[in-house]
Structures are given as structure tokens and as C-alpha cells.
Amino acid sequence: MKKAIALLSCAALLITFTGCSGEENMPENTDISGESQNGSSIMQDIGESVASVEGSIKTECETGKDTGNTSTYTGYDPLPEIDLISKANSDSKNLSNEKIGYSYGVSKNGVPHENSVNAQKELEKYGGLALDTKSSEKVLYLTFDCGYENGYTSKALDALKEKGVPAAFFVTLTYIKSSPDLITRMIKEGHIVGNHSNTHPCFADISREKMAQEIQDVDNFLRTKFGYSSPFFRFPEGAYSENALDLVNTIGYRSIFWSVAYVDWDPNTIRGKDYTIDTLMSRIHPGAVILLHSVSPDNAAAMGEFIDKARAEGYTFKSLSEAKF
Numbered sequence: 001m002k003k004a005i006a007l008l009s010c011a012a013l014l015i016t017f018t019g020c021s022g023e024e025n026m027p028e029n030t031d032i033s034g035e036s037q038n039g040s041s042i043m044q045d046i047g048e049s050v051a052s053v054e055g056s057i058k059t060e061c062e063t064g065k066d067t068g069n070t071s072t073y074t075g076y077d078p079l080p081e082i083d084l085i086s087k088a089n090s091d092s093k094n095l096s097n098e099k100i101g102y103s104y105g106v107s108k109n110g111v112p113h114e115n116s117v118n119a120q121k122e123l124e125k126y127g128g129l130a131l132d133t134k135s136s137e138k139v140l141y142l143t144f145d146c147g148y149e150n151g152y153t154s155k156a157l158d159a160l161k162e163k164g165v166p167a168a169f170f171v172t173l174t175y176i177k178s179s180p181d182l183i184t185r186m187i188k189e190g191h192i193v194g195n196h197s198n199t200h201p202c203f204a205d206i207s208r209e210k211m212a213q214e215i216q217d218v219d220n221f222l223r224t225k226f227g228y229s230s231p232f233f234r235f236p237e238g239a240y241s242e243n244a245l246d247l248v249n250t251i252g253y254r255s256i257f258w259s260v261a262y263v264d265w266d267p268n269t270i271r272g273k274d275y276t277i278d279t280l281m282s283r284i285h286p287g288a289v290i291l292l293h294s295v296s297p298d299n300a301a302a303m304g305e306f307i308d309k310a311r312a313e314g315y316t317f318k319s320l321s322e323a324k325f
Contacts, residue, residue: 166191192319
């Protein structure tokens, strides 16, 4: 079963997965508390958007037909593999490769930080999302980064299922191969499985062709082994460049950042579920994209109660596929 999504279907060592692991390195211009160290703007010299993808990008995921196919983990028919490298357009656009370390700032009193607001204005030129500024609702988007598995993802999935809340899980190829049961569960329970690259490199340091290869490797594995694909991508380490943003957009993907996060990637730093709930509740705001890490026992323990508290304040949880870009 094929669905056209833009021009194409919506598309290592574990300790190197710094954006998802317990040893994450924050971008150099971002304090570990989430406060910006370099003023209000997180973008540097990003000009007007260049050539866009032909046609519109559908922000829905794609699955094969559920026929109980034993060649895939999900039982869905495999989807055809795709070629993203040919869409990379080499270096013809002469865009900047200067590394930008994402800084979102800490929001307060239900108002997003100006860093996130400014970021979204620039990211929109490249089909990206850090903050949903177009929805009139008090909507929240839950996202998780997954680089390795330590037993807490299933607990988070249990809470999400109980509360009827969708989420997006950004995964590396190593994670997919090591945890096919969890990937299957995410897909079957209606969550988005997002692309976090194959080997988790800094995209500001590699060629457009290599960027496309990193994304293609993950997408094609999901297609052939799970009968699944989605058009959502998160940069490793949150680090990117103007050239990288353009590449992701050119090959038909949406770059997903965030406007709410906290220090949660070290599973050895346990503060308890109350700390997690209080921290998240103090930072959420309408349109927030929330970044969490699946390795945190605090996140798993707090998930259900956090959802309840946010709903009590009038928030609703939606899938990224419903976000207004």
C-alpha cells in the first residue's frame, strides 16, 4: 500500500548517541538547565527559504497493509525502499555549514521563551517545528529521544496507552534493531516513530549526501522490516546548520525541535516523579513541543500524573501529524 508523501514516501556505538543517551552533550550555547547563554536568538544568518519540495509534504505516517506478513515485525506488508541521496542536490545551493547549537530557553507562566518563538519564525522557512504558533488551542506534543533501551520505554508506553495520548519517539537505527518489539508496539499503538539518523553524527559536519544517507538508512529499515515510514526527523545533539535544515526539507522531512525540556537524560540522576511533574508543569505553554528521554525512570513514573495535571489545566495532547506547521 503506497501513499505519496511529497516527492517520496514520508520517510556505532550506543554511547555515541549523545542526543538520546545518559551521557548527552548539550549544544555549546545552551545551559544544561535549558537557559540560553547567548541572548534571545538561536538562529544565525539564516536567509529566506530556498527551493521548496515540489508539492506539499503530508504529515501523516505511512504503513503497509496489515496482512499478517511474517517478513515484518508488525505484520504489515513491506513498503518499497526509497532513494533520498539523489535528492540531496550536492552543494549547489551554497548554504552555510556553520554549526548552530539549538537553544530554546526556559518558558515560565505558560508563555514560551523568546528563543523558541524566534526559532520557530526561522524554522518555518524550512518546514521545521519547535513551537506550534498557529494553533488556537492549548495543545501539547510529547516527543521522546531514544538511543538505547534500559527498560523504561514500555512503562511510558503503558501510561500513554492508559491515558489515550499519542507521542513521537525519535529513534536511531541501532535502537530499532535492538528493540523491534518496542518499535512494533509504538507503531501498533498509534505513535509516531521518528527518524533520529543511523549513526547519530553532527549534521553540520557532514555532506548533504551523507545526511541523506543517514536518514535513508533508518527509513528504509523501517519500510522493509516494519512496513512503516514517517516524515519526522530530529537532529542528533540538536545541532544543525542552514544547509542541514534545507537538506532535510528538500528530501521531504520535517525537522522537529522543542520548546520544553529538562535535564532527564542521565538515568543515574533520579529526582523522583514529583520533580519531573513540577518542572514540566512550570514550563508547558500552548503549542509546546516537549522533549523527553526514554531512559529516565522519573519520566516513566511521572507520565500518567503529568498528563492528568496538564489536562486539568485545559491542555490537550496531540500527535505531531496534527501540528500546524
